[in-house]
Amino acid sequence: MISGWSATIIAARKGGTSMADLLALLTDPDVSFFRYAFFVGILASISFGIVGTYIVTRRITYIAGAISHCVLGGIGVGLYLQRKVGIAWFDPLYGAICAALAAAIVIGLVSMYARQREDTVIGTLWAVGMAVGLLFIAKTPGFVDPMSYLFGNILLISQKDLWLVTALDLLVVGIGGFFYNTLLAVCFDEENARLRGIPAGLYYIVLLCMTALTIVLLVRVVGIVMVVALLTLPAAVANHFARKMWQMMVVAGILCMVFITSGLAVSYSYDLPSGPTIILIAGAVYLAVAAGSRCRRLFQ
């Protein structure tokens, strides 16, 4: 499944890539999953820009990594419950959401109350989450390819995801907008925020839960292993061009849209797996901007 589009859409392909082809593809009923992936990517970019900015400025990329790997545990348990235990309504997505939120809350509490061993706990959750997922998938009847969860598979995206991602956008924009000043203060200087009577720990956990939900919804586009890169790379690039936090969020969101849509287009026209293509485009832009800003500083 990971190795490209071939079997599924070879019939839909007419070769070459022009804008017209892309439009044709988006309206083609035979490849509706491409349309869903395209619009889910664009809608999710809004949340990714905002949450990614918080992750980069609060420097919790590795925490986001641990949360995303715990998602596999939730998916594994979800698949097992659905297919072996026979709880038909239990979509693996619900398992993923539960696992991600649980990981976010545990990590938040650990980093608040046991600062010394924070990295050990995060590393443990990271590995244990994956191990649980792989074991449950192994014991689930029928063939389940863990690769599609690890590296993304846009065939798994459905129309329901459009609604879920829209709901997530409303939630993230709402929280980010209403608590903008407070979250900015918590990310910049947590101690000062606490002195001003702000429950910084609570906001930190809210931030991690927002991260968890955002990760779950885009795992299917780029996969558990690479989702954190798509969360942080646009924000890291935007960081070079923004003087204020909201500017960074807007620029990161736009960049994320560009990375996802161009990645999907490139992967389609060259028959490449879409997740790695998106990540490589994002990584290349990040390296170019980082190198460019370093050079500019050297020659100033």
Place this chain on the structure above:
Amino acid sequence: MLLNSYNPKSNADIVMREKPSSKRGDKEPVITIRDLDFSYEGIPGLAGVNLTVEAHDSVCIVGPNGGGKTTLIKLILGLLQPDRGEIRLFGGNPRVTRLQVGYVPQYARYDPLFPVTVLDVVLMGRLGGNRSGRYARSDREAALSALEEMRLIDTADRSFATLSGGQQQRVLIARALASATRMLILDEPTANIDAKTEVDLFELLQELNTRMTILMATHDLGFVSQFFKSVVCVNHQVVVHPTSLITGEVIQEIYGGDFRMVRHDHRCAEGGHEHG
């Protein structure tokens, strides 16, 4: 220095708040610490601390690095909890009353790419006014006048990250000024600023001292006697001296780590005490 322009609104607040307490005879101390012990993960940090700071005092906290100056300040601010003993700030729980304190932390390296402007940083000193964290016009005015006070008004819209270390330190002092109504606590504020700014800072502290209590930590004993009315020596224990009595011998004892030879009292009375 534009001292008179500073934050007229909170000035009025202070007069209103201080008046009733002065009727009670100005005797209610700003900070009261009784029999405090603090240890960090089993390692003793501070032991047997007793300290009283009166309103409008100016107190300098001195002592060697690692002696517990910052720990004492964080205990006073309620950021750390003591193992034993009691701390009262303005007669109440520090976690509630600390909103009336402006605090300049020991210079910390902030993320050099953090997307925040100088005015944003100073406004953070005005947070806590309401639940949502929205800033009112009065917050903006207080932040701008604090920036003016620190001669940083021209940098208000610049990115905090592009300022020099000394300028960043002054921004943090401005943030503390924006939030201080009754007391200003500074932890080694002179570590990163040039001589001119330092002289200005002490002029400013002197002016502020007429309307609020000043508490400042430093390991630089040179400043102590110029301005401060009393000195608190912190080296795992806490000893109070009036500044007039800081002699070479006392300094040697502070940094030598042996306190048993120094007579001390726990109240910083105006007249101080005499060494026997």
